[in-house]
């Protein structure tokens with residue numbers, strides 16, 4: 001089916017739980033075929049957003065559109081499927097039996113052998129689920145989600161609790177499958193997963209999108225340097241006006257200047273102010289993530 005609609009369109013999405021605003025006017029558009037990481041710290045609102053996107057929770061305000069229709073339509077038509085963190089597997093069935101049994105619930109599915117192959121678990125088809133590792137069980141959940149051949153696959157922190165090897169194998173299966181053109185949205189708080197497996201990273205904090213770009217663009221946010229100096233009473237406005245300066249932070253007597261031109265900042269501090277103890281460090285992706293997702297951002 002050709003689509004003129006975005007795969008996902010969230011507009012002004014809002015959800016509160018008592019005094020907590022879990023999702024706060026969130027807007028997001030995902031084109032068909034994109035592999036998008038929804039990245040944020042604990043409590044950022046990722047799961048609440050995913051629940052609304054799948055029609056499992058009702059927004060207090062705003063709208064969810066999947067391929068131009070409601071989440072309920074998309075689920076009914078088998079256009080969206082999800083892999084959640086836990087639940088739903090019977091330990092005594094084998095991997096293949098689980099797939100065949102689940103296929104009965106759908107009217108029409110891809111063949112069991114094909115989804116096992118795509119999920120990278122064809123070789124353990126006869127293994128009882130209870131004997132499978134956490135990573136293998138997640139790949140089984142992925143296989144089940146592939147049965148209706150969905151256009152959009154949604155994964156909510158699917159590798160929580162897995163070891164490094166399990167995570168790698170799991171993502172290899174997802175990534176290989178995504179090459180067939182499926183749209184993938186995955187929530188994670190692992191920066192390295194977002195970096196390695198997504199084309200685009202949407203950073204969320206306190207229920208809002210705080211950065212959105214290709215992984216290269218998000219990495220560029222981290223490309224600058226931090227110039228740190230001891231300078232009581234620093235003139236923040238003067239520093240902020242220097243070329244290349246992204247932000248200026250004051251911590252006690254110290255001033256931290258995030259900049260693309262550390263030479264200009266260093267020159268200014270040393271020639272025009274009483275700054276001392278000057279330090280220049282590179283920002284890495286981890287720092288950019290923290291800068292964008294902590295309240296100081």
Ligand SMILES: Nc1ncnc2c1ncn2[C@@H]1O[C@H](COP(=O)(O)OP(=O)(O)OP(=O)(O)O)[C@@H](O)[C@H]1O
Pocket residue numbers: 017020021022023040041042043044045046047048049189
């Ligand atoms: N059913 C609920 N009742 C009350 N508060 C809730 C409920 N669900 C979520 N919250 C709160 O809403 C906020 C967002 O939670 P959410 O689970 O969506 O975040 P998250 O980004 O998925 O976090 P994590 O990475 O820890 O799973 C948190 O402050 C959480 O405590």
